[in-house]
Amino acid sequence: MPLLVYILGLTIFSLTTSEFMVAGMMPSLALALGEPVTRIGYLISLYAIGMVVGGPLITVGMLKLRITKKEGLLGLLSLYVIAQSIAASATSYDVMAIARLATGVAASACFGVSLAICADVVDVRARGRAAAIVIGGLMLASVVGVPMATLIDQHLGWRASFWLVVVLTVLCMVLVTLLVPRSKPSQAVSLDSELKEFRNPHLWTAFASSGLIIGAIFAAFSYFAPILIEVSGFPPSSIPWLLGVYGVANVVGNGVVGRFADQYTIPLMVGGMLILGVSLALFAVFAQDQTISVALLVVTGLVGMSMNPAIIARVMRTAHPGPLVNTIHTSVINIGLGAGSWIGGLGIAAGYGLRSPLWVGVALAVLALISLLPYLGQRTTARARLPSASPLR
Structure with missing residues (x-):
């Protein structure tokens, strides 16, 4: 596996740590910016909105200008560094909000371009495993990045956490500059060739499955803390380590799924949704039992977010994995995340x-399963049978 794949994983780790770390430093930000905690929570939403809406628009602009992937990634990381630096220096809520929106826009496009470069530098039969390493940065952000940022906030202040992300991103820029070969302008991907991929109905089915899978996960995960406290009876002080256990299960599952995602893409997703649906149903029935709740929390972690390498491998096999396809896929995943959390709260309301x-x-896991069943007999697609990866652009 090329070293560059691990550098791209470090890049995703840096960006995702910034996305979620606000949750761990809400009291500090509320005090510093003079705003209620509820408004500080909107800073996470603004980042997500930037990812869903802004990322595809930025990517379309890059393709229209025929910017190469290396130039595009470096430009996006530069935008991210500037916006993150503004956030680290912010003294008002409005400035922080604008900076968070801008970082979300840059991050979404970075996800898409990083996955496109990842697909180019490895053999087509290893794309799922490579994607698992890149997306592993997202998993590690929840297990390592966010706790680390929270610890820094408690000892050095919230600005130090923001500046740490700036330093990590600059480091990634240097490594990308050194490791990604220079491309010729003629090798840049055209917008027309990217748009042709969206005529493939199977790509939209793959997008729908991804949205439903992520929606099923976050409909439940978003409310794990109140469920574990008020139904299972755990003290609030135990929630960090319980979510830490869940995060470790995510990382383990991501590694296992990534290892087999290229060879058994659809079977893994079908099996994952079956186990996820059963585990969430059992969790709902036995949530009052602490032992069973913890066991099912681990099972959910193993088959939940760990499906990411498989859903990415599927999209990369269904269509040419260019920047726009991957960025739109990132937006779909974020839409699934937000919609799942919202729909999950409707039942409580x-x-x-x-x-x-x-x-x-x-229910969402069942819908995801239904969307996958027509493809269960297909271990691979025409894209997957290509003898080698496309040339690096």
Whole structure:
């Protein structure tokens, strides 16, 4: 596996740490910016909105200008460094909000271009494994990055956490500059060739499956803390280590799925949704039992977000994995994340109790399973049978 793949993973780790670390430093930001905690929470939403809406627009602009992938990634990381530096220096909520929106836009396009470069530098039969390493940066951000940023906030202040991400991103820029070969302008991907990929109906089916899978996960995960406290009876002080256990399960599952994602893409996703649906249903029924709850939390972690390498491998096999396809896929994943959290909360708002998000997760997992079944007999596609990866652009 080329060293560059691990550098791209480090890049995703840096960007994702910034996305989620606000959750661990809400009190500090609320005090510093003079805003209630609820408004500080919107800073996470603004980042996600930037990823969903801005990323594809930036990528289209890059393709229109025929910017090469290396130049595009370096330009996006430069934008990210500037926006993150503004956030680290912010003294008002409005400045922080604008900076968070800008970092979300840059991050989404960085995801797409990073995965496109990843697909170019490895053999087509190893794309799922390579994607697992790149997306592993996202997993590690929840297990290592966010706790590290929270610890730094508690001892050195929230600005130090923001500046740490700036330093990591600059380091990634230097490594990308050194490791990604220079491309000729004629090798840049054209917008027309990228748009042709979206005429493939199987690509949209793959997008739908991805959105449903992520929606099923986050419909439940978004409410794990109140469920574990108020239904399972765990003290609030135990939630960090419980979520840490869940994060470790994510990392382990991501490694296992990534190892086999290229060879058994659809079977892995089908099996994952079956296990996820059953585990969430059992969690809903036995949530009052602490031992069973922890066991099912681990199972959910093993088959939840760890499906990412498989869903990415599927999209890369269904269509040419260019920057726009991958960026749109990133947006779909974020839409699934937001929609799943929102739908999961509807049951609670309607008076069905804290267990209802778990049942919503079950329903979405079943829908994801239905979207996958027509493809179960197909271990590979025409894209996957190509003898080698496309030339590096």
